Amino acid sequence: MKKQIIIVFLLFLLFWGYLGTTTSLSSAFNQTSATKIELGRYLFYDTRLSYNGTKSCSSCHDPQFAFTDGYRTSAGADGYNVKRNAPSLLNSRYNLSLTWADSSIKSFESQMLFPLFNEHPKELGWKLNEQQIIRQIESVEFYRILFHKAFPKIQKPITLQNIITAIAKFEDQLVAFGSVYDDYLRGNKKAMNQTAIKGMQLFYSEKLGCGNCHRLTDKPILNKFYNTGLYNIGEEGDYPTADQGLFESTKNSFDKGKFRVPSLRNVMITAPYTHDGTVANIADMIDIYQRGGRFIQDGENRGDGKLNRNKSKLINGFSISQQEKLSLIAFLSCLTDTSFMQQKKILNPFN
Structure with a gap:
């Protein structure tokens, strides 16, 4: 019996030592x-x-x-x-x-x-x-x-x-998930006003379908690459030769003009927009999607992006009133989160 107690005691000491080692x-x-x-x-x-x-x-x-x-x-x-x-x-x-x-x-x-x-x-x-x-x-x-x-x-x-x-x-x-929208999702239903809530409903509606591509999640995102009809040079489906998008890595002609769907978090403070920064403000960006593609009348990039043969079938255009547009912008403003600017640990240490 004494021998068994000694063995148990020794095993206990070994286990305790192991815990101490793993903790260290x-x-x-x-x-x-x-x-x-x-x-x-x-x-x-x-x-x-x-x-x-x-x-x-x-x-x-x-x-x-x-x-x-x-x-x-x-x-x-x-x-x-x-x-x-x-x-x-x-x-x-x-x-x-x-x-x-x-x-x-x-x-x-x-x-x-x-x-x-x-x-x-x-x-x-x-x-x-x-x-x-x-x-x-x-x-x-x-x-x-x-x-x-x-x-x-x-x-x-x-x-x-x-x-x-x-x-x-x-x-x-x-990481930044401290926006008004995040507060709303966490249960504070007063975080967003009625205009913004109306904009959120439009964002996720079948009519606009913004939420089909733009995921507002804190989970891993399987990023999609789409041609959104920004260009249609010579009506041949081309984008500027300097940047043909996903095509440059795949060499698949169907990938011409495809670019990764960007995050819309902090969208109101990250203008200009698109892969080449050629859309100056959020109102113009909405207008392009409303039309179903961008029309460029003059210059070397002229063409109707709405007719681009490689354009995603998700970009079909939609009808939206001025008030609905303002509601959508109000919702997008709720995606702004500048709380990270208070986190010294991620700011410039040389300042």
Whole structure:
């Protein structure tokens, strides 16, 4: 009997020790993860991440514009503009595809390679300048300290891969579900006024069908790519040759003009709209959908997008009164959430 008690006691000590070890490991892991996020925050806002010290990730994804930049298309470090509008990074962790026109890019890590290494234009200019930029980061003492804390098992932790990993960890924290609409969904039925509620009903109605494409959820989104009739150059179904959308990665002619459906969260503070930023305001955007496609009368892009043969069958146009349009805009305004601007942990640490 005594022998059995001793065995049970020893097993208890082993189990207790195991719990203590796993708790310590968990605590160490959490601390390391938090340090990676903090490191990623510094890197995200640091212009030393560009070859000439002029641009950072936040140059195109500024929290003041809900992590967009307010321009039609962003300028790279070399001064030349990229071909697409900068999408918001807020809630991007829920997107299963992360770019305007390549459905294969499904992680922050893979997406980041484009702004780092693109050459035409040089967004951050890492091509042929990687070692120079790494040395810039290595020369900063607090980076040497942070990298060693974030990657304690690596002797020389300041590497391209670890830079990408840290920024991805930071971007994963960019979440905002504190809008008036979210408050309404959580049960506060007084959060939205009657005009906005009418707009919400229109948004989800069969007549407008906005909710068929634009998901307002906090769950992972299987992103769709559609041609919405923005162009129909020469009435041949073409988009501008500089940007043919999903077609550029699939080479399938039916994918010409297809772009990822954007989030409408914070839509009222992320103008201009569409993949190329050519729609200046929300009223004009609604007009295009109301018509069933955009008509461009003059210039090299002239054509009737409504007749684009690749246009999604979901874009059929609709009839809407001025009051209904105002109600819809009132609802879209309820999707604004700037509460993240109070979260110091995601704002510029250099300010």
